[in-house]
Amino acid sequence: KAGVTQTPRYLIKTRGQQVTLSCSPISGHRSVSWYQQTPGQGLQFLFEYFSETQRNKGNFPGRFSGRQFSNSRSEMNVSTLELGDSALYLCASSLETAASHEQYFGPGTRLTVT
Amino acid sequence: GENVEQHPSTLSVQEGDSAVIKCTYSDSASNYFPWYKQELGKRPQLIIDIRSNVGEKKDQRIAVTLNKTAKHFSLHITETQPEDSAVYFCAATPGGYQKVTFGIGTKLQVIP
Numbered sequence: 260k261a262g263v264t265q266t267p268r269y270l271i272k273t274r275g276q277q278v279t280l281s282c283s284p285i286s287g288h289r290s291v292s293w294y295q296q297t298p299g300q301g302l303q304f305l306f307e308y309f310s311e312t313q314r315n316k317g318n319f320p321g322r323f324s325g326r327q328f329s330n331s332r333s334e335m336n337v338s339t340l341e342l343g344d345s346a347l348y349l350c351a352s353s354l355e356t357a358a359s360h361e362q363y364f365g366p367g368t369r370l371t372v373t
Numbered sequence: 374g375e376n377v378e379q380h381p382s383t384l385s386v387q388e389g390d391s392a393v394i395k396c397t398y399s400d401s402a403s404n405y406f407p408w409y410k411q412e413l414g415k416r417p418q419l420i421i422d423i424r425s426n427v428g429e430k431k432d433q434r435i436a437v438t439l440n441k442t443a444k445h446f447s448l449h450i451t452e453t454q455p456e457d458s459a460v461y462f463c464a465a466t467p468g469g470y471q472k473v474t475f476g477i478g479t480k481l482q483v484i485p
Binding site for chain 1: 407416462473474477478
């Protein structure tokens, strides 16, 4: 079974621009979560989607948004990029059954804002 | 919301020694506590998890303990090996398992 994939793997953007990142979960997984990883802050939760609905949201500004499609693929969008948005963005999918809550992470998208 | 504190931030041990990483959480509703290992340049991977109705869980050289009263949980690695060198993240999830709050991470270095 294929793992979680993310595209693109690397991205360089300029302040003020917007960016869209994509995540394809493991087949059959309906929950997709997004995290921002930085050296000083660790893994910070952005939001989680399940069956096209956002179930939870972290403490990030409204510039960060996401969505999930009927095939469970998810995208996150960051508008009006700031230098501080430079980070590794990880998505993770989960089967979400009573027995399994393991999150399977993708390789991440390394975003650099200049 | 949930807050997870993790310490130490870095840990160096000699090969064969034990390593202990400790975490505390704030939300008494949290009931699922996974631990993830992230090797350099790789994605985080689950190594062990524990639910709130269990006090201890072991898997070969790895064990996790949970003290719900004190809101503490710990990762224990025995007989450490160089391949255990990585960043370890603890996490806590309140009811519903959907929103996972991670600790800051512990960089473990096992010295051969």
